[in-house]
Amino acid sequence: METVCNKGECTACKACIEKCPVSCISVKDRLSLFEAVIDKNKCIECNLCHNVCPSINHNGLLAPKVWKQGWSQDDTIRSKASSGGIATSIALDFLEDGGIVYACIFKNSKFCFDRLRTEEDILSMQGSKYVKSDPEKIYSRVLSHLNENEKVLFIGLPCQVQAVKNFVGQKNLESLYTIDLICHGSPSPKMLEKFLLECDINFETVNNISFRNKMTFGLSIENREVEPILLLDSYMMTFLSGISYTENCFKCKFAQIARPGDITIGDSWGSELCIDEQKKGISLILCQTTKGIELIKKSRICIMDVDLEKAILSNHQLQHPTIKPKRYDIFWDGVEKGRSFKQLIFRCYPKTAIKNLLKRIKIRVL
Template identity: 45%
Template sequence: MQSTVCELNKCTGCAACLEVCSKNAITIKDSLKAYNAVIDNEKCVSCNACHKICQNNSPIISKKPESWYQGWTKDKEQRLKSSSGGVATALAKYFVANGGIVCSCIFRNGKFIYDFAESLEDVEHFSGSKYVKSNPTGIYKKIKGYLLNNKKVLFIGLPCHAAALKKFVGEKNAEENLYLVDLICHGSPSPRNITMFLENKDRNIIDVKHLAFRDNNNYRIMLNGQGLDTPGVYDSFLLAFLNGINFTENCYSCNYAKIERVTDITIGDSWGSRLSAEEIKAGISLMLCQTEKGLNLLEDSGIELIDVNLDNAVAHNHQLEHPYIKPTKYDKFFNVLLKTSNYDNAVKASLTRTYINQQIKRILVKLKIVSKN
């Protein structure tokens, strides 16, 4: 007999329940459409630890920003190769240079996982946007151990994972030495999506050493530094992602899609920036600070901080107001995908006009009739 830690299909995949379960009775089940933390009741001793740690069962306190900026790293080379303004990398580099430990997401051996960096070289592995869910299994106890040994830790990740970490270590342990930075997340799919998509292209994700979803400011899947598709054309995975149709079910009722945040700093793209076209092309980050600790970190990290209109920033980042609205063709997309295991078929069936337009553009770009930009 099995049951779930939280409401069916609402699991964020934070995996905090796995780490508090002393009987190994919990497994995260990934159905492609949704995650669920499933309890094996034959192993369960009804201690209730998993239910207590779950962020869906007892939400964590969030705060409105105290200050807000747009800007970029002052390291021109880093900004050039970053997908936005390079702020996350600037924060991480400053932190390790001053004796701290950074925890963030990396792509390794075909998986998206969280790892730790204690050197500038290690930080480089965190670079790049990841448009799938990362697996945080195993990080909570390690971070709590660092904190109990008076080590400073900077966590950069999804807001639901930041919330889980804050609950796991406890508010008191998080006050001084834990610095939390969350991303403005518009929703995230199961990593099985990208694995399936690459299989459709006769690529094995295990053979990919470096996987990126953006080429600087351009949305484009890059495998080992090479573009997978025609420049300027969106492939099926990115079409699904950019149209919000391949996220897991919980993302459409996300508890963190609002201006109030659970972290010290929130970062994302500064969409709708009123700065010059040249600066926008170079990459601009949006930064919201919820705590004085977060503001001090920003000010010390070699980041160009420029005033930004918060109302305008929120208007261009709907995730600071409400979760992504589930597309009407969501179920059709997954029905076709689960039936055929073919990403092109699923996107063609659910985003027909958009899919066909990209096929036409692919031909026109190859014939040099239209620009790839």
């Protein structure tokens, strides 16, 4: 079996599927890793798939020229965002200025990319998404707008930003504006589906899902926590530990200070601003290009200085990829054997599991 990139390095960006002129590539979800598989009986060896792959081609990463922290001037946007609502404010202003916006939303029980045409659409993209999103069939749509001399803003993970830049080509980059999000890693969506099924929740019926409320992590379905507020659910335990990530996340080419986007946005962890401000949400903002600086200047956001060294220390993805947990193989061996999330937690993190069990008993008694 031949794959586009090395085993364990596929990011599931699916740009290779769209670029292939003979439709000979399919991306397989193996739970612990993705593989972009080439059908050699159809392949004409044009190498377009290799050229567009972000794991193979990630040249042109840039160190930030400007670094700031801040939040949206709109209190409602800030309150509903995971951090400061900067990406939402930039997208709204870009849309009002006649530009076209593409980003990830939760639609039809799927985390997918789409064109955001209205303010309501853009507001729907808010919130952290701790699962792999699907950009399939989005690249050609972005390219068609650029070919019509329209300005496009693409917001995604760094691997997805690199993929769209590779796909549209150098000559179209002038009208393409990009924001990459600081990412620690992500699991296959099948893992989220597995967890919800164990909670007697049919993923296909879910209309609203949330992974985080500011500084509090926990899965909520239809605005109701899966676990009581004092407990961390098993899905989030595996996510925060990194043990449920796919293999490529531990080899991420973009976990460094040099970035693929015009702007990089994440949480301003380690901020020296007062705790009340931190609770409201503060975004870290890195600008790598003059286009990025232009977007910041045009947007209705509050910005202030940030200590870049402290920001990097508080966001390890600006230094190196997430380190693979020691019990990673044990976890995936259990997944293959059909063990539940709770069983996997007990097997991999017994002390944490026992503490959680005692908390659950205490909550029930009270």
